[in-house]
Amino acid sequence: MASPEISPAAGGAPPSGGTSRIAARARLEEALLPSLVALLVAAIVGDALIVSFGQAPAAVFRLLLDGTWGNSYGFGQVLYKATTLTFTGLAIAFALRAGLFNIGAESQLAAGGFTAAVVGLSLPPGLPWIVMLPVYVAAAALGGGIVGGVAGELKSRFGAHEVITTIMLNFIVLALLSYLTSTYLKVPETLHTTEIRSGAVPRLADFFEPFHGSAANLVIVVAALSCATAWWYLFRTRRGFELRAVGLQPEAAEYAGVRPGAVWTRAMAISGAIAGVGGLNFVLGYKHYYEEGFAGGAGFLGIAVALVGGTHPLGVALAALLFATISQGGLAVNALVPKQFVEVLQAVVIIAVAVSVPEVRRLLRARRRNA
Amino acid sequence: MAVLLFLAQTLRIAIPYLFAAAGGVVSERAGLIGLTLEGYMLGGAFAAALGSYYGHSAWFGVLAGVLGGALLAVVYGVSAIRFRADQVVVGIAINLLAIGVTRFFLRLAFGSSSNSPRVTGFGGEQSGNGFTALVANPMIWLGLIVIPLVAWMLYRTPFGLRVRAVGEHPAAATSVGVPVTRVRYTAVILSGVLAGLGGVYLVLDQHQFTDQMTAGRGFIALAATIFGRWDPSRVGVACLLFAAAETLQIQLQGAQLVPSQFVEMIPYLLTIIALAGVVGRAVPPAALGRAPE
Amino acid sequence: MMPHASTSAIRLTDIHKSFGAVLANRGASLEVARGEIHALVGENGAGKSTLMRVLSGMYAPDSGRMEVADAGGVLRDVTGWSTAAAIESGVGMVHQHFMLVPTLTVAENLMLGAELTSEGPLRVLDRARAAEQVEALSTRTGLRVNPARRVAELSVGEAQRVEILKALYRGARTLILDEPTAVLSPPEVDELWEVLRQMRSRGETIVLITHKLDEVMSISDTVTVMRHGRTISRLRTGETTPQQIAREMVGRDVQLASEMRRDAVLAEEAWVAAPASDAPAAAGSLGSTTFPLPALEIKGLVVASAGRSDAVRDVSFSISPGEILGIAGVEGNGQTELVEAIAGLRRVRSGSILLDHLDITGASVRARGDAGLSHIPEDRHSRGLVLDYSIADNLILGQQHHFARGGFVNTLDIDRIASNARRQIAAFDIRPPNATVPARSLSGGNQQKIVIAREMGRDFRVLLAAQPTRGVDVGAIEFIHGQLRAARASGKAILLVSADLSEVLALSDRIAVMYGGRFVVVLPRAGAGEEVLGPYMTGAEHAA
Secondary structure (H helix, E strand, O other), X not given: OOOOOOOOOOOOOOOOOHHHHHHHHHHHHHHHHHHHHHHHHHHHHHHHHHHHOOOOHHHHHHHHHHOOOOOHHHHHHHHHHHHHHHHHHHHHHHHHHOOOOOOOHHHHHHHHHHHHHHHHHOOOOOOOHHHHHHHHHXXXXXXXXXXXXXXXXXXXXXXXXXXXXXXXXXXHHHHHHHHHHHHHHEOOOOOEEOOOOOOOOOEHHHOOHHHOOOOOEOHHHHHHHHHHHHHHHHHHEHHHHHHHHHHHOHHHHHHOOOOHHHHHHHXXXXXXXXXXXXXXXXXXHHHOOOEOOOOOOHHHHHHHHHHHOOOOHHHHHHHHHHXXXXXXXXXXXXXXXXOOHHHHHHHHHXXXXXXXXXXXXXXXXXXXXXX | OHHHHHHHHHHHHHHHHHHHHHHHHHHHHOOOOOOOXXXXXXXXXXXXXXXXXXXXXXXXXXXXHHHHHHHHHHHHHHHHHHOOOXXXXXXXXXXXXXXXXXXXXXXXXXXXXXXXXOOOOOOOOOOOOOHHHHHHOHHHXXXXXXXXXXXHHHHHOHHHHHHHHHHHOHHHHHHOOOOHHHHHHHHHHHHHHHHHHHHHHHHHHHOOOEXXXXXXXXXXXXXXXXXXXXXXXXXXXXXHHHHHHHHHHHHOHHHOOOOHHHHHHHHHHHHHHHHHOOOOOOOOOOOOOOOOO | OOOOOOOEEEEEEEEEEEEOOEEEEEEEEEEEEOOOEEEEEOOOOOOHHHHHHHHOOXXXXXXXXXXXXXXXXXXXXXXXXXXXXXXXXXXXXXXXXXXXXXXXXXHHHHHOOOOOEOOOOOOOEOHHHHHHHHHHHHHHHOOOOOOOOEHHHOOHHHHHHHHHHHHHHOOOOEEEEEOHHHHOOHHHHHHHHHHHHHHHHOOOEEEEEEOOHHHHHHHOOEEEEEEOOEXXXXXXXXXXXXXXXXXXXXXXXXXXXXXXXXXXXXXHHHHHHHHHXXXXXXXXXXXXXXXXXXXXXXXXXEEOOOOOOOOEEEEEEEEOOOEEEEEEOOOOOOHHHHHHHHHOOOOEEEEEEEEOOEEOOOOOHHHHHHOOEEEEOOOHHHHHOOOOOEHHHHOOOOOHHHHEOOOOOOEEOHHHHHHHHHHHHHHOOOOOOOOOOEHHHOOHHHHHHHHHHHHHOOOOOXXXXXXXXXXXXXXXXXXXXXXXXXXXXXXXXXXXXXXXXXXXXHHOOEEEEEEOOEEEEEEEHHHOOHHHHHHHHOOOOOOO
16 A cells, blocks of 8 residues: 655755745745645535525535634634544654554554543642643543554564554554443543542633633643644654655665654654543543543544644644534534535545545646646 | 354454455554544545435445445545655544534434434334344445455455555556556545444444444454465454454353453454564565655 | 668658657668567667667657558558557567557457457357467467466566567567567577577568677677767678677777777776776776775675576775776666665665774764765655755755754755755856755756755765766756766766766766676776677676
């Protein structure tokens, strides 16, 4: 199976001088245009769906905006959903930089939430969150990191393709977590554990009253820090330099003294760890317990986030906001059209991005050659 | 009697796997990754519910289901073949698309967010575990012969020969004048039809469509495709094996010998073991997932 | 000698074909008589394969005229035809890289695209009839194969027989073979010749691409020599000599006899001078002159290849500081594997590699680099550069650990990377002089300068320079040659591998010829003219 043909937009120093300005423009075009084309296609499909339900697209989209960025509760919900998507999108983008497709963010997210919950449930109640947060982050990273690392090791040691193994691991890990939860931790008649009484993360509403009722919480700061750290790791450290080289040209990386296998295992473990930390958003920031199925497809939507975000940490954060808006917007417009139409929209965006990345790049390069 | 009951139930569980895995074999042997099987099944299932409900006949359901699966396969084929989009990305998106589209049109057509009204199926109104119901259901018979049919197609017909060549070495196929693109399109649409039939079976058996009713069966079929090393007869055996394990778990539920979750893991664990090559490595078709030059 | 058919089977006139900026064929003409074995010879990159791919319909020519005789022997204009049309008209090509599906059986491969089906409504593959036909064809041609075996299980020689059968099965009367013996063992080669002679006796036409002159002499009726995309000469095999063909191939006009004599005298003087030097003679370094202790020493190196035989077979040599050892030879004779083994990119089966007497046989790539080994890889696009990395980043590739502030986190030192880039860009005149531009957007020459700057602009003891000027413009070639000479002058040991013989001759102190994974001869520069090396490179002559 081929490695994904996704252009990791180059990071690095700001350009200067004539040629680099042209090169930078070309890079920017290649990074942004496919996403814009894809969004345009999605908007057209969305219009068609809305019309098929007998509604006016303009009214629906206006309501969608009003219900998300238009009021502070809706905006808080967007931030909450964007937080989880930032983690899963970042995880997938990180692995893509090493040339790997991590389809397992869904179970890595769940595993991270689960290990954090197990740690939380075994702690004495009442410890301050500021002290406990690093412990939780480490626990969640460990949970997700193990799941990701297993897939990485299966690839570097046995050559088992990571796409298939991460999909299979999704089912295996979710079944395992389901067994552990139902056997040892579950509150009877529910799918969730008992409440964690130590180190729950404050909601944003505790600082800004208007957010009241929304689930947005301080894990969003962890998400922002994760993006910054991932950027720094990828573009400012030797390990990141080597990781990206493996992703772009494994043979050149080998020449540069890097063993691709070691990088694959490490990249998948880190990717899994990032997704795992995302589990804190629900477990510590929102419900204060682990619940089966809380990931709810965020691991798969993360693929869209990573692609639309151009596999760049900053782009991922912005794309997460976009998809969170669409997702929350579905609820806002449910009175006019079924909220499921946003699920169609999200799928269309992914297909359109996948199609337009090679197509748009081909067109751009052809145009530049002819210019 | 217990043995017969066991076999009957195994068969009922295996039929959708057999359909979808047959589609998986055709698609992957032609070089297109079968991540889309789950989506085809779900799309086929929903279309079958529509067809059977509005056509008042199970056969309309079959026809519509086939079209539903094929339609999603066309989207996949055009993206992956014409536009050379990444098959993994599009494959995952096809599954999300199938979930979203079926939910949206469930609301639009039936005004429900969970299930369709009761639709006509085969073999009367009740669908018990009895043999009469099984024998009366043509989908069972079709499901039983689908793997032999695909094996015959792959190994005995010119088209099958071309499919095998295209998935393995497209350049060689091109060099002797085989229209690689056309073969791939045909194969991917056929896989949509076959996997769609798996969804049709579910709807007609349960007499209704429910949200996400395929519940990962497409991925079990993909696991069977890989575990069976892309060879129809082995893949068929893998489907029966996975179904038998499930049946065993259901029948032993009272005994609590093994938690159900561990039985659920079996297909996936076996697939990883097969891929890692602990006992004879599973080697996929060489051009799988690659767009030829 | 067979009588030549009076009419031609193929006539190509003034064929031009370019790929982007590369002119593969620029005015190539070829005339092949019906029923002859015609050898098309030339160095790598001379344009032989391209010309034959044009003939077989894989590429359309940019200009020129193609004519092929039909069944009645009349030449028809077929310019720019398709593969299917070529097959239809009886022109079949056996590619160097087999176009066979390894998972299918021999019979299935033969009938793919031209499937035999049974009568009746179900058009089932008629495997029995296919097997019968294959058997019959196999018996008639002497190409023995088992139709029921899977191609993956065949030896290379058998697979090639299947390729030839495939062309014949489709009714080929003209067969093009692209370097068919490159993968064969000597008995298999003899068998192939037998088959080709039989085909010729049946009036079929064969074009044989090769650069091995012993083959040309033993099998062909006529020879066409190609050089730099042009057909240079057409010779009757019976009326020429390997030496003459070699000269035509390598491309210099025939030297005057007096010059050749003078060369020979100089060579002899060098041989005489060598033993008189006070340096200890290193193991295996024939003709070593006045150099101190070796900086690089290779002993009995054996490197496995993907195929069945070893790529490098028992090679030993040493290079002293201030010396350039050039390896000449046709590509694919083990040079790539030899260099990659020394660089640590390929596992060594046996033998040892010593750098300044330090055994680095099992060392990592990074450890070798730190021990003073620099490497200009032969393929800058896959190995030498990360094309999407900036010039600055490419200038530290392989030395990234020296540009990181130590410790757990290993942050890259951006300032030092930038100043390194400024220094190297200025010193090696890399254009555009902007460190942030991705390497992909540079010309071939400037891309190669990045590699040269990185590998030579640092402290090193031994340099492996593989095809250092491939695909770069003349100005860059001059520059790179200057750098290599300067490095030698400052006491570096250099292993130079080049497909360009004139480059090896221009730079080397000693020249080894590699053929079939071995050093067949090692000569001092003075004793190694093109005429001397040519026969060794083409296997026409073997070292005693």
